[in-house]
Amino acid sequence: MSQNLIVVGGGAGGPSAAAEAKRADPKLVVTIIEEGEHVSYAA
């Protein structure tokens, strides 16, 4: 059974935390919940 991680907030910290969690465990199902229209990103 896959594990789930819910990240609340798509500003600076949320996507960084989500990406790091996926690096640590690629099978982790990560969902980011952002109340605004956009999430931040850095190429």
Ligand SMILES: Cc1cc2nc3c(=O)[nH]c(=O)nc-3n(C[C@H](O)[C@H](O)[C@H](O)COP(=O)(O)OP(=O)(O)OC[C@H]3O[C@@H](n4cnc5c(N)ncnc54)[C@H](O)[C@@H]3O)c2cc1C
């Ligand atoms: C005017 C200003 C200028 C700045 N300039 C710089 C700069 O030049 N360089 C720099 O390094 N830093 C700068 N900062 C600081 C930087 O913006 C913050 O340190 C950084 O954004 C904090 O990241 P965070 O992920 O903790 O919070 P945030 O970036 O605030 O992200 C939090 C996110 O969570 C979402 N959210 C909140 N509640 C909920 C909810 N209940 N459900 C779903 N989503 C939710 C919000 O919509 C938001 O998108 C500046 C800050 C301000 C205010």
